[in-house]
Amino acid sequence: MDSGILPHVDRQILLYERWLAERLATIKDPEVHRLLHRFATWHQMRRLRAKAEKGPLGRSPTHEAKQQVTQAGAFLVWLLDRGRTLDHCQQADLDAWHTEKYATRRPAQVFLRWCMEADTMPRLVLPTHVVKQDQTPMHQHRRLTLLRRVLNDDSPPLRSRVAAALVLLYAQPVSRIVRLTTDDIVDDGTTVTVRLGDPPSPLPAPVADLMRCYLAEHPNLAYASSRSSGWLFPGRQAGQPMHQTSLQDRLREIGIPPQRGRASSIRQLVLQAPAPVIAKAFGYHDKTTTHLVTEAGGTWSRYAPGDHKR
Structure with missing residues (x-):
């Protein structure tokens, strides 16, 4: 049989289709199910297939598509809780959603634009001016307050609390935490x-x-395919770590700003010990920590690494 008879199907698209079927199967409201199915079929799949024709897809396009479906579903449920259907959505509803769900506004906006173009909702104004999140380091007192809450509050998931502690205590970026x-x-x-x-x-x-x-809970994590992966923060796909965007979202859900928390932590660390020592201990480049200690007005700016016993 000629192997060229069957068209090539990208592996990432197959994995996404499987995920989408499982996701839609969990939705009980028939109207929400119908809208998400239409969105995935006529918007997402067309784009993914067009990209796959140019070359094999990586994980990013399908991860983005999953985020869009997830946030679209969250918006529709949130709207129903306000007593409205999509075709009766008002400007005040959109404004309230973007205020309450700042961290996840982008994936939802893709769905909302598609709905407006498809005439399934009124043509409303999506926020075009987004105030950038403050990336300046938080005050030391605020960082310690958050760290204390992470350690004493048992309500957030253990995974989020452990990651937050590594950010607030040892200034670890999320991209590095997921690789542990x-x-x-x-x-x-x-x-x-x-x-x-x-x-x-x-x-x-x-x-x-x-x-x-x-670690005691680790063998019983939800995703069976990841139990033997060895990742401290396993992802949904077998053998893959958790995606850094997912972990960032989970930190924000419990009130931990990853960038500001890390910036505050690293500045405090370089005030307590020489920059080269901090860089070596926590996996930073020594030029980065030297720059930070100079900005912070630390007393270690003239410290030279090496053997000082001679």
């Missing part, structure tokens, strides 16, 4: 260390206890 493996955590029964740089960093007792609880 269970082998990077060493527990000798007395001390728990995490391999961020050289040498591994010991975790203070409250954070160590939090990490122990998370």
Whole structure:
């Protein structure tokens, strides 16, 4: 049989179609189901197939499509809770959604534009001017307050609390946190260390206890395909870590701003120890930490790395 008879289907599209079918199967409201199915069929799939014709798809396009479907569904349910259907949506509803759901506004806007073009909702004004989130470091008192809440409040998921502690305590970017493996955590029964740089960093007792609880729960994480992956924060796909955007969203859901929290933490660290030491211990470039300590007015600006015993 000629292998060229059957058209080539991109693997990422197949995985997305499987995810979409599972996602739609969980939706009970028939109108929400119908709208999301139409959106995925006539907007997303056409775009994904057009991209796949130019070359194999990576994970980013389908991840973005999943975000759009998820946030579109969240908007429709939120709108129903306000007592409105999509065809009766008002400007005040859109304004309220964008105010309450700032972190997830972009995926939802794709769906809303499509609905307006398809005449399934009134042509309303989507916010065009978005105030940028403040990237300046938060005050030290605020950082410690958030860290205290992460350690003492049992209501957020353990995964989010552990990640938040690594951001607020050791200034780790989310992109690096999702690449940690269970082998990077060493527990000798007395001390728990995490391999961020050289040498591994010991975790203070409250954070160590939090990490122990998370590791004890690790084999029972929701995604069975990821149980043996070795990632500290496994993703939905077998053998893959959690996507950094997903972890960022989860941190924001519990009130932790990843960028500002990390910026505040690293500035405090370089005031407590020489910049080259901090860079080596926490996986930063020494030029980055030197620049930060100069900005912060630290007293270690003339410290030179190396052997000082001679």
